[in-house]
Amino acid sequence: MSLETFEKPDDLYLARGEEVNPLRPLFTGDVVADVAIPGVQDGGTAVVVAHPCSMRGKDAQLEPRVLVAAVAEGGKIGRAAWAGGHFALMPLPDLVEASKLCVARVDDIGKALTEQLVAGTRVACLTPFGVNLLQQRFIWRLTRHEVPTYQLQEVSAHVFEEADLLEEWSDTVCAVGASPERAAASFEAFVRADRGGGNSLQGDLRDPQRRSTVRSACRAEAERVTEEFRCRQGDP
Amino acid sequence: MTDIATSDPTLITGTLTTSPEQVTRTRTIDEVVAEAAHLRSWARLLGEDVAETNRQMSEMHQQAVAVQLEAKALGIAKQSVGEMLNELANAGFAWRDIAALAGVSVPAVRRWRQGEAPTGPNRLAVARIVALMETLRDDHLVSDVASWMEMPLVADASVTAIDLAVAGRLQEVVEIAAGHSTGEDVLDRSQPGWREHYRSDFEVFEAPDGELGTRPVTRERA
Numbered sequence: 185m186s187l188e189t190f191e192k193p194d195d196l197y198l199a200r201g202e203e204v205n206p207l208r209p210l211f212t213g214d215v216v217a218d219v220a221i222p223g224v225q226d227g228g229t230a231v232v233v234a235h236p237c238s239m240r241g242k243d244a245q246l247e248p249r250v251l252v253a254a255v256a257e258g259g260k261i262g263r264a265a266w267a268g269g270h271f272a273l274m275p276l277p278d279l280v281e282a283s284k285l286c287v288a289r290v291d292d293i294g295k296a297l298t299e300q301l302v303a304g305t306r307v308a309c310l311t312p313f314g315v316n317l318l319q320q321r322f323i324w325r326l327t328r329h330e331v332p333t334y335q336l337q338e339v340s341a342h343v344f345e346e347a348d349l350l351e352e353w354s355d356t357v358c359a360v361g362a363s364p365e366r367a368a369a370s371f372e373a374f375v376r377a378d379r380g381g382g383n384s385l386q387g388d389l390r391d392p393q394r395r396s397t398v399r400s401a402c403r404a405e406a407e408r409v410t411e412e413f414r415c416r417q418g419d420p
Numbered sequence: 421m422t423d424i425a426t427s428d429p430t431l432i433t434g435t436l437t438t439s440p441e442q443v444t445r446t447r448t449i450d451e452v453v454a455e456a457a458h459l460r461s462w463a464r465l466l467g468e469d470v471a472e473t474n475r476q477m478s479e480m481h482q483q484a485v486a487v488q489l490e491a492k493a494l495g496i497a498k499q500s501v502g503e504m505l506n507e508l509a510n511a512g513f514a515w516r517d518i519a520a521l522a523g524v525s526v527p528a529v530r531r532w533r534q535g536e537a538p539t540g541p542n543r544l545a546v547a548r549i550v551a552l553m554e555t556l557r558d559d560h561l562v563s564d565v566a567s568w569m570e571m572p573l574v575a576d577a578s579v580t581a582i583d584l585a586v587a588g589r590l591q592e593v594v595e596i597a598a599g600h601s602t603g604e605d606v607l608d609r610s611q612p613g614w615r616e617h618y619r620s621d622f623e624v625f626e627a628p629d630g631e632l633g634t635r636p637v638t639r640e641r642a
Contacts, residue, residue, distance in 0.1 A: 198525075203525070203527035205530065237631045312516075331622070334578045334618070335622055337578065338624045339634055340632075345514070348514060348515065352515065390632070393567050393570070395570060396512025396513070396566035396567040397512060399514060400509075400511075403509055
């Protein structure tokens with residue numbers, strides 16, 4: 185048995201600190217400050233461990249509460265030590281400070297208020313590999329079952345992709361003054377629209393071979409929506 | 421020593437004599453064995469020569485492709501980074517992949533999209549991605565390059581041409597597109613043991629709630 189580990193801290197983070205895009209939807213692996221976890225902590229940092237599919241209900245709306253794990257300082261644990269030990273922890277090196285280790289304590293979990301997560305300061309967003317590593321350690325801790333990260337990636341790639349596309353869409357549409365809520369609603373309507381035979385762009389994202397087409401379609405539509413919004417605003 | 425029957429296919433006529441009379445005789449088994457051994461050694465040496473020549477030609481071809489890509493990238497780098505990123509976006513590449521291919525973070529690419537100027541090396545790194553894309557599309561007729569690069573190189577592993585390119589193995593991506601190498605050849609060279617690494621007793625399937633999940637591969641489904 186040997187769980188996977190990171191080569192360098194950058195492998196784990198999509199963005200940290202000021203690099204985090206506030207328009208990115210809340211997602212598994214997001215590290216948020218000032219989060220109360222019932223029975224665990226009244227405040228402090230937490231990481232979202234809920235699967236992207238289970239944290240959203242109908243119409244892609246976030247559930248009122250989302251499963252998170254507490255994040256704390258981690259002392260000194262070498263990179264190689266993670267493969268065969270410290271299974272109750274997920275390494276978060278250089279999370280807020282270079283050469284300083286933080287850890288997610290995967291035993292200290294609970295459902296935090298979504299409104300607190302959304303309103304809180306996002307400290308970091310994990311890369312797909314970071315999310316898969318978190319899930320691999322979580323699964324091992326709960327079940328003693330080792331799942332390779334590439335297999336977790338196969339299951340979740342389409343939802344990572346959708347989060348990226350929503351972030352890009354919001355960047356484009358909100359740049360002309362649309363609200364993030366309006367941007368998200370127009371995105372959801374576009375990707376979920378029935379394109380005949382029960383097919384949708386959201387469904388197409390499950391097929392790796394169709395993702396490039398979906399990206400191109402979303403980019404073109406975001407430009408169109410932006411132009412439409414600009415015209416309504418009276419912007420020449 | 422018994423002569424070999426004349427109907428035997430190993431019979432060789434007249435090759436062992438220079439006599440003008442063209443004396444024909446049946447060769448002994450010892451002579452046939454010696455000749456076969458000689459031919460076998462000759463074929464092996466020829467095979468080794470061909471393999472070595474093939475290896476040298478592959479190396480030379482890869483070097484030439486690298487020079488070609490670099491020359492193309494230098495020309496493309498005259499465009500603004502915004503134009504280059506637009507070209508990649510229009511081709512359907514994910515920003516995550518563009519960032520990985522350029523060796524920078526996703527937020528760095530986002531800042532370039534919003535107008536921040538990249539460093540010289542980073543501008544050239546973006547130009548190299550465009551050069552690779554154009555080479556695959558124009559020289560090797562790859563339709564929908566982004567999709568092709570996201571396709572697994574072999575059926576049993578999740579490694580893609582994007583992964584190869586991120587590792588700096590651009591020439592090998594071109595080799596695969598050109599049909600000079602297969603995904604298996606490249607993985608055998610770059611990732612020995614990949615078959616074992618990616619061997620899995622689990623499969624991805626659609627669960628009753630419509631979402632994807634994993635489950636063990638059963639004999640009935642395998």
